[in-house]
Amino acid sequence: DTEVTQTPKHLVMGMTNKKSLKCEQHMGHRAMYWYKQKAKKPPELMFVYSYEKLSINESVPSRFSPECPNSSLLNLHLHALQPEDSALYLCASSQDITGDNEQFFGPGTRLTVL
Amino acid sequence: DAKTTQPPSMDCAEGRAANLPCNHSTISGNEYVYWYRQIHSQGPQYIIHGLKNNETNEMASLIITEDRKSSTLILPHATLRDTAVYYCIVRVGWGDKIIFGKGTRLHILP
Numbered sequence: 001d002t003e004v005t006q007t008p009k010h011l012v013m014g015m016t017n018k019k020s021l022k023c024e025q026h027m028g029h030r031a032m033y034w035y036k037q038k039a040k041k042p043p044e045l046m047f048v049y050s051y052e053k054l055s056i057n058e059s060v061p062s063r064f065s066p067e068c069p070n071s072s073l074l075n076l077h078l079h080a081l082q083p084e085d086s087a088l089y090l091c092a093s094s095q096d097i098t099g100d101n102e103q104f105f106g107p108g109t110r111l112t113v114l
Numbered sequence: 115d116a117k118t119t120q121p122p123s124m125d126c127a128e129g130r131a132a133n134l135p136c137n138h139s140t141i142s143g144n145e146y147v148y149w150y151r152q153i154h155s156q157g158p159q160y161i162i163h164g165l166k167n168n169e170t171n172e173m174a175s176l177i178i179t180e181d182r183k184s185s186t187l188i189l190p191h192a193t194l195r196d197t198a199v200y201y202c203i204v205r206v207g208w209g210d211k212i213i214f215g216k217g218t219r220l221h222i223l224p
Contacts, residue, residue, distance in 0.1 A: 004157075033212075042201065042214035043158065056211060090157050099146045099205045100165075103212065105157030 004106035006091050012112045015081060021109045023074040023091030029104070031055075031097045032074040034066060035090040037108070043090055049074060050097045081113045117141065117204040123219040132189040134218050136202030139183045146205045147178060149187045151198040152217075158201065161187065197222045 004025045013019050023032065031050050035043040048056035049068040063085075065077040074091055088110050092103040119137040126132040138147065148163040162169055162176045164185075169176045175188040189196055201217040 042217060044214070045212060048211075088155075092157075099144070100163075102148070102160040102163060103158075104160065105150075107157050108155075110155075 004091055004093055004104050006106035006109050008109060009107070010110050012114065013078065013081065014114050018079045020078065021076040021089055023106055024072055025093040025104070026072055027093065027104065029093035029095055030071060031094045032068060033092040033103065034074070034076055035092065037088040037090060048097065055097060083113050086111055086113045117213070118202045118215045120202050120215060120218045122216065123221065125221045125223055126192045127223050128194060129191055132192040132196065132220060134187040134200050134220065135184065137184045138204045141182050141204050147176065147185050148203040148205050149176065150201045150203065152201070153198045192222045194222050194224065196220065
């Protein structure tokens with residue numbers, strides 16, 4: 001199984017809602033990532049988890065809250081988002097965080113904030 | 115900021131080799147060159163990576179110059195399904211911050 005799955009595929013939420021994005025992999029990877037991609041822009045790194053611990057937080061606003069409950073699962077909890085947070089949210093995983101390991105990306109969750 | 119420079123777009127005829135250049139003149143000795151591509155509205159797909167030597171896999175070849183300041187991704191027989199944005203990324207050996215540049219939008223012409 002060389003797949004990263006993300007749910008839901010699409011999400012529409014209001015600015016007062018709380019929602020969560022889910023990412024799962026069963027490749028035994030110990031590093032997992034969240035990226036944000038605005039339309040016609042490259043992906044931007046948000047968070048990196050290594051062995052279930054937060055390794056990198058790219059100064060992401062606190063309305064985005066990541067969680068890694070186990071080595072196969074990565075969540076992104078969303079609260080009080082703004083319309084400008086509308087984007088494609090991509091999850092990825094790799095064997096570990098050394099540079100000689102490719103990242104496998106999921107298909108993304110397309111988020112619209114009204 | 116991204117440490118790579120790529121042309122914003124390129125055309126290639128179907129069936130011909132597509133050669134995508136990338137400049138990374140400030141690359142350090144422990145930094146890998148990675149290539150990913152992103153087909154419209156999908157997640158990025160890993161293509162190939164290398165440190166110093168040229169590399170080949172079932173998808174593509176990666177040619178890295180001897181001074182490591184530039185590289186070329188070669189898709190040997192381009193098809194319409196290769197139409198995508200191709201990202202060249204320089205990645206440190208440890209710590210794992212991937213910074214995507216603007217990429218090259220490759221159009222395969224029938």
